[in-house]
């Protein structure tokens with residue numbers, strides 16, 4: 039293991055993040071606050087409670103997940119797309135490192151940033167609603183796993199993308215709908231039966247459900263299923279990344 | 292001493308089937324400076340990219356100090372530094388940080404004295420805290436070199452280091468290569484400027500159409516082509532070479548309007564001064580004096596032409 043290379047990439051990427059820390063934080067914190075105002079205050083005043091939890095508190099795990107997923111993807115996809123775009127990837131390809139080390143550096147940094155923002159949002163939400171966390175360890179585990187697996191997914195998108203438009207395409211067309219329909223703002227049990235069944239094909243449902251369980255002890259699907267789903271998603275992404283580096287797809291002719 | 296870089300029958304076909312390297316073999320000795328001379332599209336960058344791990348070889352093998360670039364890529368790559376043809380740098384990063392990054396990426400622990408030394412030698416020390424985007428083109432190229440040297444490689448590839456830079460910068464670059472020579476860093480540079488190969492290389496390889504056409508010591512190459520011609524243009528036409536100049540290797544040209552003198556640039560004395568004084572002693576008046584040299588360029592052009600005729 040070339041630990042020196044991993045930490046170099048990691049530190050370099052995080053430095054980019056902290057250079058623009060204000061922008062990096064303002065946007066997610068602002069949009070989360072807006073969600074609280076719109077969903078929590080406006081709609082929440084009519085919905086009151088979901089399974090005994092105030093609606094404002096109920097949407098907190100979903101909001102964090104929403105942000106963390108989109109942040110992980112955009113951080114990681116941009117992180118590897120940028121060197122491709124400006125040409126500095128030559129240095130990565132010529133360095134004495136293997137794919138695992140590149141991934142650990144880039145994905146690790148992207149996941150760290152997303153985690154950081156997720157925690158900021160959690161702290162922000164304490165200003166709006168009262169929440170207790172029933173299973174803190176599980177909460178952290180779900181959060182970290184989500185950051186890592188979505189950062190892996192973003193990494194793949196970044197390697198695949200041939201333009202900035204494509205870089206936005208997958209998050210916009212696939213991830214955002216899945217996340218919005220994944221139960222961020224509602225419980226799956228609130229849906230008509232047909233839509234409940236359809237929702238079960240949405241992997242994000244399992245993640246949000248598990249994460250929400252860690253907060254309130256209630257979930258749409260069994261926690262074990264959630265853990266299994268996220269582990270499977272991580273493994274799938276890892277496999278894809280391994281294949282990418284083995285074949286040199288889109289990076290090494 | 293075994294060669295530090297050994298390339299054996301290296302082939303590279305790009306996706307789509309175009310064969311950019313058609314069996315390149317080349318041994319490079321430790322400490323030497325070799326210039327790969329070739330026109331655009333010859334395969335110079337492809338050769339470097341394949342050795343450095345940016346593209347994959349289709350067949351053939353390359354070893355660096357005995358380490359295979361595929362099976363033993365960690366050892367092989369940690370011995371190599373690469374300065375790419377096109378400037379590629381993170382615009383908002385600071386100079387010293389990108390150089391430290393490169394060192395770490397190649398598995399070397401942080402060592403500020405080494406980084407400082409490299410930056411000083413490349414006249415970048417004063418700019419170390421500047422963002423890359425604030426630097427001029429020439430300075431950016433220096434940053435690329437600093438990054439390539441950051442992990443103290445034994446072999447350095449410079450891909451067209453002086454393409455598109457002004458004369459002054461080119462001289463600077465040559466000085467940098469001279470420093471590398473003094474440090475014993477084996478340097479492989481590509482260029483399509485013949486003067487450049489002449490000025491800094493120990494050996495010259497001519498590459499065209501994905502093949503190495505010739506590799507020769509620059510000195511012996513130059514000796515072969517070290518002949519120079521002096522054309523002494525006269526104000527009056529001559530029928531024959533004057534008696535008093537018979538001792539010189541002189542002939543008439545341009546219908547007798549010019550005396551053509553051949554000499555060896557590498558000889559102790561060229562005989563020009565004496566010839567010219569004898570010319571005026573013979574009562575001839577000079578209109579103009581021109582020297583011409585058969586250069587690397589001539590050989591190069593004829594080699595590349597022969598190669599094209601051979602393949603077409």
Ligand SMILES: Nc1ncnc2c1ncn2[C@@H]1O[C@H](COP(=O)(O)OP(=O)(O)O)[C@@H](O)[C@H]1O
Nearest residue numbers: 305309311329330331332333334335336337338
């Ligand atoms: N990525 C690529 N895909 C297909 N062909 C390529 C690629 N890169 C270079 N080539 C072709 O390979 C040949 C050699 O290119 P290159 O190695 O860049 O030459 P040089 O550096 O000597 O100018 C050229 O004909 C070029 O068009």
Ligand SMILES: [Mg+2]
Nearest residue numbers: 335336337376
């Ligand atoms: Mg080139």
